[in-house]
Amino acid sequence: MNYTTKRFLRENLLGLSLTCIGVLLLAFSLILHFDHPSTVFVLANGNGLDGPDIESLQKIDGAYERIAQAVLPSVVAIRSTQVTKVQSPLWGMDPFLRQFFGNMLPQVPQEQRQRALGSGTIVSPDGYILTNNHVIAHATQITVVLHDNRQFKGKVVGADPQTDIAVVKIDAHNLPTAVLGDSSTLHVGDMVMAFGNPFEQYFTMTRGIVSALGRASDQAEPMAANFIQTDAAINPGNSGGALVNIHGQVIGVPTWIISGGNGGEQGGFLGIGFAIPIDEAKHVMTDLIKTGKVTRGYLGATLGVVTADLAKQFNAPDTAGALIEDVTPGGPAAKAGIKNGDIIRRINGESIEGQGQLQADVENADPGTTITLGILRNGQRLNVKVTLGTRPANLPQYAGQGGPEGQGGQGQAPSGGPLAGVTVQNLTSGILQQLGLPSSVHGVVVTNVDSNSPAVRYLTQGDVIESINRHPVDNAQQFDQLASQAKGQTLLRVIRQGAPYYIVVSPNGDDDQ
Numbered sequence: 001m002n003y004t005t006k007r008f009l010r011e012n013l014l015g016l017s018l019t020c021i022g023v024l025l026l027a028f029s030l031i032l033h034f035d036h037p038s039t040v041f042v043l044a045n046g047n048g049l050d051g052p053d054i055e056s057l058q059k060i061d062g063a064y065e066r067i068a069q070a071v072l073p074s075v076v077a078i079r080s081t082q083v084t085k086v087q088s089p090l091w092g093m094d095p096f097l098r099q100f101f102g103n104m105l106p107q108v109p110q111e112q113r114q115r116a117l118g119s120g121t122i123v124s125p126d127g128y129i130l131t132n133n134h135v136i137a138h139a140t141q142i143t144v145v146l147h148d149n150r151q152f153k154g155k156v157v158g159a160d161p162q163t164d165i166a167v168v169k170i171d172a173h174n175l176p177t178a179v180l181g182d183s184s185t186l187h188v189g190d191m192v193m194a195f196g197n198p199f200e201q202y203f204t205m206t207r208g209i210v211s212a213l214g215r216a217s218d219q220a221e222p223m224a225a226n227f228i229q230t231d232a233a234i235n236p237g238n239s240g241g242a243l244v245n246i247h248g249q250v251i252g253v254p255t256w257i258i259s260g261g262n263g264g265e266q267g268g269f270l271g272i273g274f275a276i277p278i279d280e281a282k283h284v285m286t287d288l289i290k291t292g293k294v295t296r297g298y299l300g301a302t303l304g305v306v307t308a309d310l311a312k313q314f315n316a317p318d319t320a321g322a323l324i325e326d327v328t329p330g331g332p333a334a335k336a337g338i339k340n341g342d343i344i345r346r347i348n349g350e351s352i353e354g355q356g357q358l359q360a361d362v363e364n365a366d367p368g369t370t371i372t373l374g375i376l377r378n379g380q381r382l383n384v385k386v387t388l389g390t391r392p393a394n395l396p397q398y399a400g401q402g403g404p405e406g407q408g409g410q411g412q413a414p415s416g417g418p419l420a421g422v423t424v425q426n427l428t429s430g431i432l433q434q435l436g437l438p439s440s441v442h443g444v445v446v447t448n449v450d451s452n453s454p455a456v457r458y459l460t461q462g463d464v465i466e467s468i469n470r471h472p473v474d475n476a477q478q479f480d481q482l483a484s485q486a487k488g489q490t491l492l493r494v495i496r497q498g499a500p501y502y503i504v505v506s507p508n509g510d511d512d513q
Helices: 003-011 013-035 052-074 095-101 278-291 308-313 355-364 429-435 476-485
Strands: 075-089 107-122 128-132 141-145 151-153 155-160 165-169 191-196 204-217 224-230 242-244 249-259 269-277 301-305 322-327 343-347 370-377 380-387 422-426 444-449 464-468 490-496 499-505
Touching: 052 075, 052 191, 052 204, 052 242, 075 128, 107 191, 107 249, 128 249, 128 278, 155 278, 165 278, 191 249, 204 355, 224 249, 224 355, 249 278, 269 278, 278 355, 301 355, 322 355, 343 355, 422 476, 444 476, 464 476
Parallel strands: 075 499
Antiparallel strands: 075 107, 075 141, 107 128, 128 165, 141 151, 155 165, 191 204, 191 242, 204 224, 224 269, 242 249, 249 269, 301 322, 322 343, 343 370, 370 380, 422 444, 444 464, 464 490, 490 499
16 A cells, blocks of 8 residues: 555545445445335225115114104203292301201291203194103293204293193294104004203204003102103103104103112113103193193093902903902992993903003093993903093092092192192101101102192192191191191291202292292
C-alpha cells in the first residue's frame, strides 16, 4: 500500500466507518421487513345471507315495521304530578329532639310532590285518550306527550277504579287514532305487541304471544278476573298503553306485571304481564265519555270457580264454566229460575271458560239486556233467559270477595259528605298480610272510591283508614256512622304502603285546605 492510499484512509477513516455502519443497518432493516411484513386492516365485505328462508324473515320484519308505523302515532306518554298534604313534625325527624319529645312534637302540614310516567292510546281524532286509572289517580297535573313531541295539558274525563280504566282529554284535533279490535277472538298463542313508555324509554314496541286468557289475580289493583296474559315485555311506564294484534288493532290495555321488585322497588319484567281486554275497556270508556260513570249489567248471583272436586259433585264433565254459589233473592237470576249449584257453561251460545269471563260478559252488557245462559243442573242441560239488572255500586268486584249483596264487614258507601262514594271493608288477618301490615293495625281498608267522590283525589284502594276527625275507626259500621256525620273538611289518618299520613278531604274535592 503506497503512501497516498495510506494517507487517504487515515484522513477519511471516520467517514468510511459511518458509511459501512449505515449500509449494515439498511441491510438489517430490509431483512426484518421481508421476514415480518406489515399488517394491513381491511374491512370484511359481502352480501350476507340470502335465499327463500331469509326472504321469509324479511317479510316478517316488514310486517312488524308496518304495525309499528301504524300504531306508534296513536300512542302517547302521560306524565302525572300528584301533590299530597301530610302532617310532619315542626322540627322534622331530628333524633336529638325526638329523644326528649317523642311523638309530641308539633305537627305542620307539608306538601309531597310525586311524579309518574304512564302510557295511553288516542281513540278519537278530537283528543280522547284511553289509559289506566292508576296512571292518573290523584294527579293534580297531567301532561300528555304525543309521538311527534307535541305536549298538551290533560283533563280527566272519568275514571273507573274497579276496572282500572280512565279517559283523558286533550284540546287537539285531527289526531291519529288507534283501531280498536275484538278481544273475544283472541286465542292462546296469538302474536301480540305491547306499545308504551317503559322506564321513560318513550314510544317502545315489544312483541310476544298471548300466554293465557281469563287470568285472575289478587295482586292487581283493583282485583279482576279476566286479564289477558302475555310474554310481550311490559314494564313500569307501559301501563295504559296498547296491546296490539297482528292486524294493528288494540286488543288490550297493559296494566300490571309480576316482577322481581322487593321493598317498594320498581321491579322489571319476568315474562308475565297482564292486560285488560279491550271489549271490557270499550264498555267502560264509552260510559265514562257519555255520562262520567259506568253502568254494569247485574246477574244477582255469587259466582265461584268450578274445581275438579266440585265438578264431580255436580256431575259436570270438566271444570269449565262458573258455579252459582248463592242467588240473591228477588234478583235477575232468581227471577229467571237459576238455583244454587247450577253451573253456567255458555252465554248467548258462546262457551265460558271460567268465572272471570262470565263476570266480565255480564258487567259489559247494558242493564235491561236479555241474555241466554246455558246451564248444567245435576248433569242436565238447560237454557235460561235472564234480563240483567243494574249492578249496585257498592258490590265487591266479583263473588270471591264475599257475595253480591254485601258481606259482613263490607261498608256501604256514604251518599253525601266528603266521604261520599267511599266503600270500605273490615281488616282481616289475610288483608293485613297482603298489605304487609302488623296485626296491631286497626281500621278499615278502602275497597272502592267512586269516580265522582270528593275523596277520589285523596284515597285509593288499599288505603287503611284508622280515624275520622280523630275518632278511631275499628270496623265498617263505625266508618259508615262517622262518614255520614262528617261535614266540611274531614281529617283522616291513613296508612298507605305502610306509612301513616294525615289527610284532609275537602267536600268539594279541591286542594284549597
